[in-house]
């Protein structure tokens with residue numbers, strides 16, 4: 001902890017020295033290396049205030065940032081067979097899984113919640129990258145099926161925030177099959193005429209990108225997020241060439257037409273609300289309504305727009 | 316000249332001894348003929364024993380065997396009036412995926428799949444069966460075309476995986492695969508897929524979201540290559556054999572897991588030993604897969620496909 005003595009003002013140093021202070025008060029920005037105080041980081045939605053780097057965040061923090069009043073209900077996810085292949089590398093997969101479950105107090109690499117987003121109900125599924133690299137096996141696939149069905153049941157849009165290294169190798173072919181299963185899941189949302197939005201977070205690669213993550217009606221990416229199919233190392237080894245600057249970053253994908261927009265985390269919630277309001281042909285919340293035009297004459301100049309509830313968007 | 320895999324060396328030795336004897340002056344001599352038939356019986360026994368208990372890694376090698384019948388062989392043997400269709404209408408023609416119209420046993424179908432190539436020149440032309448986004452976009456285009464005209468779809472999967480390259484990423488490899496998966500699941504026509512060799516990851520499932528997934532006896536189908544898996548989980552590609560075992564990638568494993576619906580037996584010693592017999596057996600298996608789907612309307616076919624994939628991995632939960 002020698003950075004403390006070097007960089008931190010004495011007052012804070014004294015604070016940190018207190019025995020009951022958790023040792024994660026400070027985070028190092030993985031991009032610029034600056035130390036970030038946790039309270040400041042929290043206030044800034046885990047975006048480095050030095051360089052703008054968007055740090056990876058867990059599902060619950062994401063839910064709190066997205067839902068109205070940070071209020072949401074997490075759903076219990078379907079139970080699936082743990083370690084269906086009895087997979088073992090240098091370690092048993094069942095042990096790895098149990099370890100991850102214990103460390104993260106979670107069943108697997110995804111959480112699903114519903115709540116209000118701009119006043120209307122929405123279902124959000126978020127990946128936990130820290131849980132085995134956010135990899136997608138049967139449990140994650142099943143959770144996405146559950147999320148899609150909940151959205152249909154509630155007639156609510158589905159928002160998915162992937163952050164994943166791809167398929168969970170230790171579930172072999174069953175993890176590959178999740179590419180088909182999750183595609184079926186979001187097709188159910190689409191068939192119900194409901195919006196399906198994707199927020200690509202850092203990183204989204206492999207089989208996750210090559211299935212539901214690239215099938216959003218509208219696709220938003222977080223700044224700087226790595227998004228791609230093949231890993232950078234695999235590509236370099238195949239073509240024996242250095243990769244271009246910014247390769248597979250969100251901005252690069254925007255440039256190549258693969259995402260609709262790159263949205264800073266601070267604007268993410270408002271952007272999603274605006275998109276959903278527009279897709280549902282809803283009026284924006286009252287406080288941001290433009291002043292009503294004063295009508296002259298007997299009849300309104302324009303026929304009233306139909307309410308979204310009466311006219312679900314056509315497919 | 317036949318190419319032999321490492322584990323086939325004892326068989327190779329016997330076969331070359333047989334050849335030698337056959338070319339000896341006086342090969343018609345009764346003693347030599349007797350010796351030849353004895354050796355032949357021994358070679359066949361050895362072949363049978365070896366192929367009856369191939370390890371998963373050996374199956375990977377057989378599935379990748381350079382002499383194994385490829386898409387082109389099946390097209391020549393099973394499809395008449397084959398009319399290749401090219402291009403994704405957006406960027407390019409990707410010869411890693413060959414597809415087009417044709418007749419399978421008189422019925423017009425859409426047929427497509429990866430072609431690895433058989434010699435240096437054709438391997439380069441087909442990019443070793445590793446498709447780029449335009450290949451998957453062409454596949455999607457052909458599947459949707461088939462759907463519009465009510466043509467059954469037949470795919471043959473044989474790829475190490477989608478091509479990892481700068482251009483492929485820039486043009487949306489992931490999106491192209493995702494859309495091909497989506498298209499395969501959406502079509503309202505009978506869709507049969509055969510894993511004829513190597514079913515490599517996302518690049519394979521892009522063509523395999525079918526009503527019936529058939530696998531040749533020694534074909535493999537996996538989320539990652541054993542080498543790739545070993546280098547990540549064992550941190551050394553040398554553990555590929557163990558990875559092949561752990562991944563459960565053989566046709567026999569996949570039948571048990573509900574991913575494959577049928578295993579198509581291969582000739583003794585593998586498909587590469589007898590192309591004609593392999594192609595004929597595959598043809599019969601395809602015919603019976605299509606006839607099992609006969610009479611289902613579009614909605615039923617779509618539903619059957621969805622339910623089949625949704626059920627995978629659900630037993631034993």
Ligand SMILES: [Zn+2]
Pocket residue numbers: 029030031032033034048049050051052053
């Ligand atoms: Zn920074």
